Amino acid sequence: MTGHRNETHPEATPAPAPADVALKLEEFLPYRLNVAAGLVSQALALVYADRHRFSLPEWRVLVTLGQFGMMTAKAIGAHSHMHKTKVSRAVALLERRKLVTRRANRADLREAFLSLTPAGRDVYGELAPAALAFAGQLMDAVDSADRPALDRALTRLTERAAQLAPEFANTNGDR
Amino acid sequence: MTGHRNETHPEATPAPAPADVALKLEEFLPYRLNVAAGLVSQALALVYADRHRFSLPEWRVLVTLGQFGMMTAKAIGAHSHMHKTKVSRAVALLERRKLVTRRANRADLREAFLSLTPAGRDVYGELAPAALAFAGQLMDAVDSADRPALDRALTRLTERAAQLAPEFANTNGDR
DNA sequence: TATTGTTATACTCTATAACTATA
DNA sequence: TATAGTTATAGAGTATAACAATA
Numbered sequence: 377m378t379g380h381r382n383e384t385h386p387e388a389t390p391a392p393a394p395a396d397v398a399l400k401l402e403e404f405l406p407y408r409l410n411v412a413a414g415l416v417s418q419a420l421a422l423v424y425a426d427r428h429r430f431s432l433p434e435w436r437v438l439v440t441l442g443q444f445g446m447m448t449a450k451a452i453g454a455h456s457h458m459h460k461t462k463v464s465r466a467v468a469l470l471e472r473r474k475l476v477t478r479r480a481n482r483a484d485l486r487e488a489f490l491s492l493t494p495a496g497r498d499v500y501g502e503l504a505p506a507a508l509a510f511a512g513q514l515m516d517a518v519d520s521a522d523r524p525a526l527d528r529a530l531t532r533l534t535e536r537a538a539q540l541a542p543e544f545a546n547t548n549g550d551r
Numbered sequence: 552m553t554g555h556r557n558e559t560h561p562e563a564t565p566a567p568a569p570a571d572v573a574l575k576l577e578e579f580l581p582y583r584l585n586v587a588a589g590l591v592s593q594a595l596a597l598v599y600a601d602r603h604r605f606s607l608p609e610w611r612v613l614v615t616l617g618q619f620g621m622m623t624a625k626a627i628g629a630h631s632h633m634h635k636t637k638v639s640r641a642v643a644l645l646e647r648r649k650l651v652t653r654r655a656n657r658a659d660l661r662e663a664f665l666s667l668t669p670a671g672r673d674v675y676g677e678l679a680p681a682a683l684a685f686a687g688q689l690m691d692a693v694d695s696a697d698r699p700a701l702d703r704a705l706t707r708l709t710e711r712a713a714q715l716a717p718e719f720a721n722t723n724g725d726r
Numbered sequence: 727t728a729t730t731g732t733t734a735t736a737c738t739c740t741a742t743a744a745c746t747a748t749a
Numbered sequence: 750t751a752t753a754g755t756t757a758t759a760g761a762g763t764a765t766a767a768c769a770a771t772a
Contacts (some may be wrong), residue, residue, distance in 0.1 A: 397675055399679040401614050401631060405686045406591045408705050410607075411590035412633050415712035416581045422715070431739090439576050450753065453694075457586050461741080464755055486748045486753040504574040510582045510715075517711035518704045525700030529693045530583050536692035537590035540685075544598060606762085624731065636764080639732055661730040661771045729772070738763070749752070 381549035409533075416514065423506045428499060433458055438492070441476065441506075446491040448481070475499055505514035557571070591689065598681045601676060608633055608641035614682075616651065617675035621666040623656070645698075650674055 401407050417432070424430050430438065436456040441447065442456075453463045467490060467525060470476035475496035478488040492500060576582050586685035592607070599605050605613065611631040616622070617629075628638045641663060645651035653663040667675060693701060 397616065397682055400618055401611065401612060403691055404589075404614070404682065406595045406682075407611070407631075408709070409588040409591055412705055412712065413581075413584040414632075414707045415709060415716050416584055416663075419712045419715035420581045424617065428614065436582070439579070443575055448753080453582060454763085457589075459741085461756085462739095464753095465615045468755085469601075472686070477757065484749070484753085486746095507579065507581075508574055514580055514708055514711055514714065517707040519700075522700035522704045523695035525694075526704040529697050529701040530587055532585070532692040532694070533689055534590060534690055537587065538596050539687065540594035540597070541590050542593065607764095621733085625729090634764080635731065637762095639730095643732085659730085659772070663731085730770085731766075731768100732770100733766105734762100735765085735767100736768100737765100738761105740761075742759090743757085745756075746754085746757095747752100748754100749750100 405533075420507070420510055423510050424503050427439060428503070431466065431469075433462045434469055437463060437466045437490075438475065438496065438500055439504070441490060441492045442504060443495070446486045446489050450487065452490065470496070510512060555666045564680055580708075581651075595682070595685055597709065598685050603678070606641065609644055612641045612645060612665075613650065614629050614679070614716060616665060616667045617672070617679060621664050623662045623664060625662065629666065645671070 378473060380422070424435065437452055440452050440456050444451075448454075449460065449463045452458070452467075453460050456463075458466075458530060467476055467478075474493055476490055477493050477496075478490050481487050481489055515523060553669065570687075588685075611633060612627055615631050617625050619626075622630075624635060624638045624642060627633070628635050631638075633641075642651055642653075646653065649668055651665055652668050653665050656662050656664055690698065
């Protein structure tokens with residue numbers, strides 16, 4: 377895929393020299409996404425860093441269970457883009473902290489139904505509004521006219537990247 | 552965008568007991584950014600995974616030097632959002648591979664001017680177009696009418712997240 | 727004393743595979 | 750044989766601080 381031709385820009389290039397399409401890191405989309413996601417994660421960590429200290433996988437499990445109420449580990453992984461080993465370990469940690477509980481599925485003993493304990497729901501009820509407020513603070517920085525486009529763009533980029541990414545027909549989600 | 556009241560579930564639902572929390576992971580901006588950035592990075596890795604195998608810090612140093620020609624490690628870190636230790640190690644690896652060379656600054660012997668070797672420029676000249684083509688493939692997935700908004704939104708989000716993130720008045724950039 | 731850059735250390739994550747128990 | 754989930758292992762990546770050399 378070492379394409380050279382510059383056919384990927386349908387709209388007219390404002391640049392005077394069409395031949396010289398320079399790679400500028402600060403304009404390079406993967407870099408910008410990485411920096412943005414990293415800073416956002418770092419800032420978000422403050423929301424649940426003081427009282428509780430959750431890893432990102434734990435946070436995702438907590439939120440997913442808070443959202444859906446009860447589901448299997450596999451379903452959690454599918455919904456939160458996490459490999460089954462990540463889910464397994466995150467669930468184990470949350471169980472140890474009495475925030476998640478499991479109930480065997482008598483129809484299929486390989487899996488179990490996971491859900492938040494009352495304590496888990498308390499934590500979720502405390503963190504979810506804070507997380508939403510945080511996302512609101514972020515979104516407030518974006519011009520309201522640009523928000524629908526951002527939403528669409530993120531969806532398309534994720535789809536496309538998933539197509540281009542390696543091993544996506546695997547057992548579970550990724551990384 | 553902190554959606555509040557959510558009365559869309561009149562029927563008895565077993566799950567969310569506390570305040571009607573409308574936190575949906577799949578709509579949560581930090582999560583979406585994380586997933587998008589992760590998949591994009593994974594896909595991008597294919598661009599420089601076969602021949603050369605660069606870590607992300609190495610890739611950033613290479614691109615930054617390719618873009619600016621010659622600069623100090625500190626300047627590289629500032630431009631590519633990397634801590635000095637990351638830059639130091641990435642540069643050391645690239646030097647070992649004869650892709651980067653250093654020249655002492657006789658006006659200040661603490662620092663050195665780094666630049667790509669001819670071999671480094673060859674690699675850059677090979678990878679940069681591939682990277683641009685990759686970014687083009689990504690961008691092609693986004694409706695062209697949405698691209699300027701995406702650009703603005705990413706800038707604003709990064710700014711805001713940097714404000715909200717911890718310890719950003721530090722010595723250097725972050726992670 | 728402050729700054730550039732390097733190194734050491736410990737720690738967190740992660741991927742991968744191997745394994746279990748069920749189906 | 751296939752699937753849900755767990756555990757083992759090893760490797761990569763990271764942050765932090767301590768350090769050396771120079772200013």
